[in-house]
Amino acid sequence: MKAFSKMTGRVAPLDRANVDTDQIIPKQFLKSIKRTGFGDNLFDAWRFLDEGSMEKSPNERQINFNFVLNQERYQGTSILLTRSNFGCGSSREHAVWALLEYGFECVIAPSFADIFYNNCFKNGLLPIVLEEKYIEEMFTEMKRIESLGDGQVYSLMVDLPGQCVTKPDGSPISFEIKPDNKTTMLEGLDEIGTTLRMQPAIKAFEKRHKAAQPWLFS
């Protein structure tokens, strides 16, 4: 997994709560047996007007120009700003793969659903939880900049070691992250490798477990 430390990126606002993983990557694309190829179908039912399928190429699709990610000014954004309970529903890790492949490196929301949040750390997508009031502020500031229409962009600097997001005006907002998740992300850890180094402990556990609950081993 790719390590994450600091980044600066432009922000796309997705002003919806409870965005579920069925929306992030609809089921018809889960038929793939690969880890790649999901970026083109991120938010498929919102980005396109016609129904997508694995056989259809993105060039044949009818684009929904009203959807935020299709607007000119949000091309090439790498931070997604959104509302509470992002990533709820299905456990599909394809949702995280799709966000990363599309170009997002970081998602900022007031809260995330558990399985999605967890899947982020397995792939190097940084989910940042910020208080509702900061999220609200950012949405408002982005709207203001948009209304100026002078091509200004809204960028954030994300500093994982310092646990801080810096706004365009230079004001910092600190965020909480569990130390274990932070370490995993900073070091881009191969978790399987780490667990396998505990082989003796796992074997010893199995022995105790078998003595206590032999029916699990027969």
Next chain:
Amino acid sequence: MSKVLSNKTLYDKIWDAHLVGQHDSGHSVLYIDRHLLHEVTSPQAFEGLVQAGRRPWRLECNIATPDHNVPTVDRQSGLQGIEDPISKLQVVTLDDNCKTFGIEQFDINDIRQGIVHVVGPEQGLTLPGMTVVCGDSHTSTHGAFGALAQGIGTSEVEHVLATQCLVQSKSKNMRIFIDGQLGKGVYAKDLIMAVIRQTGTAGGTGCTIEFCGSAIEALSMEARMTVCNMAIEAGARAGLIAVDEVTLNYVKNRPYAPKGEQWNQAVSYWQSLVSDPGASFDQEITLNASELEPQVSWGTSPELVMGISEKIPEPGDFSSPDKQELAAHSLAYMGLSAGQSISEVSLDRVFIGSCTNARIEDLRVAAEVVKGQQTSKQIKQALIVPGSGLVRQQAEAEGLHEIFKAAGFEWRDPGCSMCLAMNDDRLLPKERSVSTSNRNFEGRQGHLGRTHLVSPAMAAASALTGKITDPRKYL
């Protein structure tokens, strides 16, 4: 007071009994007793395993069955019956991976094949006190057995295959205490929908929920599975119900359950799996089952639920801007108006199936409602999709299929089917269904499809009238 008195919750006990150690990062390493696999979330995990040159740690813990992508017609043709080549490749890939690695599979031709969360308990593969994982969020279903059962992502599927362990942090304890007695025509499905209405879809985030109280104790195992199935819709990765006689009676003599002396040994351990009287919970919610009427969802989130006699709410009825927005979106997407009575709403299709409600009890209730009657002319399709081959066989032995067919239902082969519409069973744009499944997300049952979540009884009654219908009139 003596300090040796334990005050652990059921979740604490199962967690402690499976703790192997810790990573330097601080994450806990938890041993996994049972790993269930299906075709959608496993191929990339097997691929990762191969690329790293790794083998499964303990083969016999794993069991696989295809469910999401299988057709529900023409099952006798087996793999050949899968028309979509991409779907077929996924099912074939599961076959190949199971053969290559030596993992037991109930394949498409096996009578035991079915929705993984129906199959596990049915076979006794899910036992009390176990840690159970599957690359599917509705793994929470198995918590009905007092097992710590959680949905995992594909990276975790690979991790569990390679190490028999899961790396995670402990969650908080939440208790949902439900007293009272469910009325006639009101079921476990109505109960859990009412719970989610109260908690919201994020209410249980970061928690393991233990369901308890007299209303839960009175439920059958099938009904308890319906409750735990939707713990994830309340935001919780796992739901739990303590072991009692009902659990033991269900598990006993299942093919993979312990036998003889081991059974007795297991039972005495399982009976210790209850939250201690002094255990403390981070969050508690109470509910009275006696007050409930049949429930139905009206929006595009499982928390947007109403009683059958209520009027569809207005966005202004909700307190936070987030929820108001969600309600407004829902009304528009679902083609409904605030103030409307839900029983005026006309339907196109009916789906009785899914890991929430496709067990034998669910089919019996639906059959009771429709017996000797006809589905409405307005209904384009009414599907009954049993949860497994064995549920289907049992239903046929009881003659339920004849009742359904005579009433105008299609009697299908087991799989996830229209719960997520990965196969050919789906809603067309703007079509409306009542569905016994668990998710009413936008497009879940088909692009622009509109889903109302209901109990099997309400689905059956609605099939007869073509409108969302209170089942109590038919019981």
